[in-house]
Amino acid sequence: MEGNSGTSNGKEGGDEVFTISLRPLGLSDIDDFMVWSTDEKVTRFCTWGPFGNKEEGLKYIRDKILPHPWLRAICLDGRPVGTISVTPNSGNHRCRAEIGYVLGSKYWGKGIVTRAVKMVVDTIFKEWTHLERLEAFVDVENVGSQRVMEKVGFQREGVLRKHYIVKGRTIDEVIYSILSTECKN
Template sequence: MDPSSSSTTFILRPFKLSDADDILEYTGDDQVTKFLFMETMTTRDEALTYIKHVCMPLSWHMSICVNNCSIGFVSTYGHEGHKANIGYCVARKYWGQGIATGALKMAVKMVLKDFPEIVRLQAYTDVENIGSQRVLEKAGFKKEGLLRKNTLIKGSVVDDFIYSFLSTDVIEAVNH
C-alpha cells in the first residue's frame, strides 16, 4: 500500500460551532501544537473563539473530518494575488495514516480550482518537524530552501524550510 494513501475515509468541510469539542481535543495536545502559531488550547471557550474568529472568517479554512468529527484542518492564508500559504494540522491519533498527505493533496486541488489566480502555494515547516516535511514531499511539494530565524513559534525564532507547489505541478491521485 502506498504510505501516502489513507485507509481511513475523510472529507474536507467548513468548520461548524459544533466542532468545538473536537478542536479542543487535538489543539489541547502539546505535541500537536508544538510547531503551530497557536497556543495549546485548554478550554471549550478558546475553541469556540478560534472557530468564530479564525476558522469562519478565513476565505479557505477547512476541517478534516472522519465520521463527521473534526480531526484537524487545512487552510490557506496570506493570499497575495498569485500566491498563498497553506498549512495543516492533524490529531495525533491519526498521525502516520496518510490523512495529512491526502487532505493536503485534496486541498491543493480545491484551492487551485477555487482561486484560479493562484499559481503558487507555499508552506513553511520547522526544520525539526520531520513529519510535516514528509507530508509535504508526499503531497508533491518541492523543498526550495532554508529560511534562517524565520518564524516566531511559542516565543522562539526558528529556522524553517520553505516548500512550494505550482499550479503546473502534477497532483497524484487522492485516496480518501
C-alpha cells in the same frame, strides 16, 4: 468551496478503513476541536494553543476560523480530527498562498494529512484561478510535515534561517512550493 470539498477513501493502519472529507468547521465542532487543540504534541509547531478551556477554543473558532477565507475541517467518517487551510496573499503577491494544517496526534502516521493536502492541491488551483503557487513553511524540526510536503509533490526550496517567531523562539523554516503548472487539473 462550499460544503463537502471531496472525499478520499483508503485503507491505512492495518485493516482500518475510513473516508476523509473536508468541510467547514463550525462552533458545533467544539468538542472535537478541543481534542487536538489542547494537546501539547499537536500544538508544538502551531502559532496558537494549547487552549486551556472550551471558552478559549470557541473564541478562536469564532475570531480566527469562521472568518478565514479558506479553512476546512479534516474529517474521518464525517468527524473532525484536524484542520487544513489556504491563506491567500494580497497585492503583488496574490499569485501565491500558504497551506497549513493540524491533525490530532492519535491520527499521525496514517497518511491522513497527505491525502487531505492532495485533495486541497487538486482543487485550490481550480477554485482560485489567479493562484500560481502554493507554499508551505515547515519548522526544520517538524520532519513529519516535511515528509508530507514531499509525498504530495511540493519542491523543497531551501531553509529560511531565523525566519519566524513561534511562542517566543525564533525558528528556521523549510520552504516548500508547488506550482499550478505542476498539478494535474
